[in-house]
Amino acid sequence: MTSLWRRELPLVLASQSRARRMLLANAGLACDAVPADIDERAIQQDAGLTAPYEIALHLAQAKALAVSAIKPGHHVVGADQTLALGDRLFNKPRGRDQAKQQLLALAGRTHALHSAIVVARDGEVLFSHVAIAWMSMRPLSEADVAVYLDEAGDAVMSSVGVYQLEGLGVHLFERIDGDHFTILGLPLLPLLAFFREAGLLRL
Template sequence: MTLWRGEVPLVLASQSRARRTLLENAGLACVAEPADIDERAMQTESGLVAPYELALHLAKAKALAVSATKPGAHVVGADQTLALGDRLFNKPAGRDEAHRQLLALAGRTHALHSAIAVARDSEVVFSHVAVAWMSMRPLSETDISAYLDEAGAAVATSVGAYQLEGLGVHLFDRIDGDHFTILGLPLLPLLAFFRDAQLLAM
């Protein structure tokens, strides 16, 4: 059962299980087709420093890359940047870098910028950026080590070394923002676009 009414299946240009689950839980069956792009190289080449601009640039790049191989399909690209003031964070390369990121974020409020872009036939037809403010509680070295021990390899799969839908929730004492934005897919504006385009059954 799907609410999708497009002529061809909806495509998600991401390997993120969380993003795919958000779409499927909203009744939108989709095909996952991760974009084959070098995000860090594109970040460097773009010269962009504003986190919302960078997130949007990468979301569009992912959607366009997959759209070129999926004629007629609506392709959803998404990207998320984490900024602490002017400092941008990427996914940690391993435990040591995850530890350093958590030390920098502990006791402070950072911004998650989540961007989405929809491309069809190699043209971006919709884009949006949302932000959530994440206040991490003060953390001791012991707290961080205990968290890293429990979270294991998962810390290297998300920027900031946490997944809020998992053990990462223990790191925070306040969150201001949309749940979907935090998980990396601002769902409400995306659904509104699909409804306006008469692509949904409701």
């Protein structure tokens, strides 16, 4: 597939997420993946933000600007996701025991995924957007969680909420309200709309 990207300099994704890179590639946008070398938790703490959407947006911007500083002239996409169950925020689990506790806390309840994207170039933010998906997890027993973690493997430890909807994580849910791209961590439709408005796409 030829790229629909119009600029000579390639699009840059400030992430090592395979799901995000796949979404862009499937949309005809080949990109270079350059993970941002930042301390997300320290940045979050220093900002003093508590609202999930503000945290996601702040971290997406920090990633986009950090990579923009080392990739002059490139359009850089930064993305971040926060998971909130009421007022409680969840981070990626540190080990199986924490993953189990997170899943049991989410089981039988509805949580919100806030997915933020920011486009930056040469240290300037050109576009930002936050989308929300509501995720209703089915009731799960400890045995259910054990089977899921055994079968899903360590890959889910890299995901906030301990699931990847494109894989075995789909078994955890009974209802989802939101955009599929938002759930995968890259609200693609508003991003493509911005690229088109900026004259960056051939389609």
